[in-house]
Amino acid sequence: MEASDQRALFDQMVLIRTFEEAILREYHADKSPAFDIGAGLIPGEMHLSAGQEPVAAGVCAHLTTDDAVTATHRPHHFAIAHGVDLDAMTAEIFGRVDGLGKGRGGHMHLFDPATHFSCSGIIAEGYPAAAGQALAFKKRGTDQVAVAVTGEGATNAGGFHEAVNLAALWKLPVVFVVEDNDWGISVPRAASTPVDSNADRAAAYGIPGVRVEDNDVEAVYDAAGEAVARARAGGGPTLLEVHTLRLWGHFEGDAQGYRPDLETVPAKDPIPAYEALLREQGALDDAAVEAAHKSAQDAVETAIAFAKASAEPDAGSVRDYVFA
Known part of the structure; x- marks a missing residue:
């Protein structure tokens, strides 16, 4: 891989993490002294993607904004990597009128x-x-590709199997991505899923299945590149599972008492690990690292300021944009 491609992956991961850290800060800023999920500038649940940056960065590097991405309730990393406007996305998370959905959807929609x-x-x-x-x-006869993302816990849901089956039957240009972060909320994958790798399930539908270990962004990049190219060429779907990492709780406020691995989690952070690798290879130096963090910080703080300056929806418009 070219050093410029490696730096682009690193920059993307840094931007995503910087955004999630800022949302974490703003989410908790006014929820004390006692945590109240309904209080503050960002009320409601919040699912952050820290640790899962390699999946979004590696997959979306091969996409254009003409391609489609459907993400999960933990969506920010894929939204950012796919080029969703950061200001409008942040305003939506804050529930403001300048948001993607005029403040009506929030961070999961x-x-x-x-x-x-x-x-x-x-x-x-x-x-x-x-x-x-x-x-x-x-x-339509285009070369566009759809990418569907879900967690490993969702691979036991009917929608997963129905979609993969139909896409395989019709040879649709879609890449199915599974983020295996080991935990379906508080349930370890071994307690819910009888196979060690969901990529093995691809064989049941006659399509390629690939599992990437170690949260390796370059391995994700390589595997996703093959899957996207295959889809664009008319070769049909691929099932790609990435063993990734949930650095923080399932949601903000999650005490994670069910999780015995918490002490080892910080050492598995993929961003400092990738930075160290690129420094060793000569693809990154102090100036490049500093530039990546400054660019990310500037973009994220601009988005936070934009969201805070945006108005809250008028309560009188509560019936707008509904069917009945």
Whole structure:
């Protein structure tokens, strides 16, 4: 891999982490002295993607905004990597009128037609939607690709199997991505799933299945590149599972008492590990690292300021944009 590509992956991961750290800060800023999930500038649940940056960076490096991405209830890393406008996305998370959904969706319901990005709080919901997008692309005769992302816990849901089955049958241009962070909320994967790798399930549908270990961004990049190229060329879907890492809780406020590995988690952080590797290879130096962090910090703080300056929706408009 070229050093410029490696630096681009590093920069993307730094931007994502900087954003999640800022949302973490703003989310908790006014929820004390006693944590109240409904209080503050960002009320409601919050699922942050720290530790899972390699998946989004490696996959989305091969996509354009003409391609479609459907993400999960933990969506920020894929939204950022796919090019969703940072200001509008942040305003939506804050519930403001300048947000992607005019402040009505919040962080689990980010919809951006400009980049064909969507996400949902419903487990495995994005898989059938991505199959539908891929079917549309195929009927139009374009080379667009759909990417569907879910967690390993959702691979036991009906939507997962129905979508993979249909996409395989019709050879749709879709890449199914599974983020295996070891925990389906508080349930370890071994307690819910009888196979060691969900990539093995691809064989049941006659499609390629690939598992990437160690949260390795370059291995994700390579595997995703092959899967996206195959889809664009009419070769049909691929099931790609990445063994990644959830650095923080399932949601903010999660005490994680169920998790025996907490002491070892910080040492597995993929960003300092990748920085060290690139420094060793000569692809990064102090100036490049500093530039990456400064660029990310500037963009993120601008987005936070934009969101805070945006107005809250008028309560009188509560009936707008609903069917009945």
